[in-house]
Amino acid sequence: MDALKLYGVRDIRFEQAENPVIQSANDVIVKVKAAGICGSDISRYKLLGPYIPGMIWGHEFSGEVVEAGIAVTNVAKGDRVAGCPVVFDGEDYYYKKGEYNRSDFNTAIGAKRPGAFAEYICLPSQNLVPIPDTLSFDAAALMEPSTVVLHGLYRTSLSVGDTVAVVGAGGSLGLLAIQWVKVFGAKKVIAIDIDDAKLAIAKRLGADVIINSLQEDTEAVILQHSEGLKADLVIEAAGSPITASQVFAYAKKGGGVVFLGIPYGDVTVKRYYFEKILRSELTVWGSWSNVSAPFPGKEWSDSVHFFAEGKINTEEIITHRLPLSKGPEVFEKLMERKELFGKVILHP
Template identity: 60%
Template sequence: MKAVNFYGARDLRLEEIPEPKIKGDTDVIVQVKAAGVCGSDTSKYAKFGPHTVGMTLGHEFAGVVVEVGRGVKNLALGDRVTGCPALFDGEDYFYLKGEFARSDNLHAMSAKVPGCFADFVNMPAQNLVKIPDSLDYQSASMIEPSTVVLHGFYRTSFTVGDDVVIVGAGGSIGLLCIQWARVWGARHIIAIDVDDRKLEMCIQNGADKTINAAKENVLEVLAEYTHGLNADLVIEAAGSAITASQVFAYAKKGGEVLLLGIPYADVHVERFYFEKIMRSELKVLGSWSCVSAPFPGKEWQNSVHFFNKKAIRPELIITHRLPLVKAPDIFNAIVDRTELVGKALLLPEL
C-alpha cells in the first residue's frame, strides 16, 4: 500500500509498504478515505523531525472497516468510522482515574505506531467511533480536531451570552473554535489573526468582529468592541510563543484564558502581560488531547452529533483535497506560507 513516511525535518516520502495485519483480538483494519493535516504535523515537519524515524504520519482520519479481530464486538465490516488517535502504553494513576489526557502513558498514533496518511491503518476497536451514513468522510476526518476544541471548552466555565476572543483564529483549530463558540451561545465572537485572508474565513465561519494584529492595536480595538471590559473567555489557538505570552491582556477581569495552541518554543511573558493574570484575577487553563471518560469521551459523541446536524460545518474550513503523493507539497506550502490553507485533506483514493 501507499504511505507517507516521516524521516526527518522537511523529509516526507511516499513509499510502498506492507498492508497492516490483525495482530490482536481487538485490532481493526480501516481503509482510510480522508486524512487531515494537523498543525502539530507541520510543526514537527518544519522543526523537529519524527518521534520514530520512518513512521507513517497522520492522526486525523475517517474511513471504512475492512477487517476486525475475533474479539471485536462493537464494529463490523463496512462500518463507517472516525478514529481517536490517543493510545496508551500502560495504566498509571491518571489513566485509572479516567483522566486519560493527563496520563504519562499517552501518545498519539504516528509517534510510536503507524499513522493514517496511508491506504489502510490498524486501530484498537475502542478508538474507533461510528459515523452515520449521512456524514461524508471528508467532514468526518475533521472530528478529531473538533474534539480537541471541545475538550478545551469543557475545561472552561464558558456559558451562553459570554464574549469570546480567539487568537490565531484563522487556522483550522481557531475556525472550529469560532463555530463551536456559536453553537455554545457566545454573544460576540472576536477573531484575531495577522492575515486578512484568514480573517475573511473567520467571518465566513461565524465571527462577529475581526482584528488584524499586524495592522491594528489589539488592546484599543478590543476595548472598543467590548466597552472596555474585554472578553469573558480568551482562547489561544495559534500555537505561537508570541501570542501565548500576550493573550492575558485580552481577558475581562475575573475572566478565563484557555491555552489550546502548542507553541513548540519557549514562552517569555513580559511583566505587563503577566500582571494581567494577577491583577485581573484570571483563571488560566491548559488543555491537552481530546479524550475523557468513558473513553474516548463526550467530545467524540457530541462532535459526531453536531457535525451530522450541520451545526458544525467543516466544509467552510477545508481548502485543499490532495492525493498522498502531494503531501510534501502541501506541507511546504503550509510551513512556507505560500498558500492560504485552512484544512488540507489527503485522500488516498485520488
C-alpha cells in the same frame, strides 16, 4: 500499501509499507478515506522530525472498516468511522482514574505506532467512532481537531451570553472554536489573526468582529466591542510564543484564558501581560489531548452529533484535497506559505 513516512526534518517520503494485520481480538483494520494535515504535523516537519525515523505519519482521519477482530462489538465491516488517535503504551495513576489525557502513557498514532497517512490503519476498536452516512469522510477527518477544541472548552466556565476572543482564528482550531462557542451560546465572538484572507473565513463562520493584530491595537478594539470589559473567555489557538503571552491582556477582570495551541518555542511573558493574570484575577486553563471517560469521551460523541446536524461547517475550513502521493510536495508548499492554506485533506 501506499504511505507517507517521516524520516527527518523536512524529509517525508511517499513509499510502500506493509499492510497492517489483526494482532489481537480487539483490533480493527480501517481503509483510510480521508486524512488531515494538523498544525502540529507542520511544526514537527519543520522543526522536530519524527519520534521514530521512517514512521508512517498522520493522526486525523476517517474511513471504512474492512476487518475486525473476533471480540469487536462496537463496529463491523462496512461501517463508516472517525478515528481517535490516542493510544496508550502503559497504565499509570491518571489512566486508572480515567483521566486519559493526563496519562504519561498517552501518545498518538503516527508517533510510536503507524499513523493515518496510509491506505490502511489498525487500531483498537475503542478508538473508532461510527459516523452517519450523511457525513462526508472529509468532514469526519476534522472530527479530531474538533475534539481538541471541545476538550478545552469543557474545562472552562464558558456560558450563554459570554464574549469570547479567539486568537489564531484563521487556523483549523480557531475556525472550529468560533463555531463551537456559538453552539455553547456565546453572544459575541472576536476573531484575531494576522491573515486577512483567513479572517474573512472566520467572519463567514460566525465571528462578529475580526481584528488583524498586525494592523490594529487588539486590546483597544476588544475593549471597544465589549463595553469596556474585554472578553469573558480568551482562546489561544495560534500556538505562537508571541500570542501565548499577549492573550492575558484580552480577558476581562475575573475572566479566563484557555490554551489550545502548542507553542514550539520558549514563551517569554512581559511584565505587562503577566500582571494581568494577577491584577485581573484570571483563571488560566491548560488543555491537552482530546479524550475523557468513558473513552474516547463526550468530545467525540458530541462532535459526531453536531457535525451531523450541520452545526459545524467544515467546507469553509478545507482548502485543499489532494492524493496521498502529493504529500511531500504539499508539505514543502506549506513551508513556503505563498498561497492560502486551510485544512489540507489527503486521500490515500
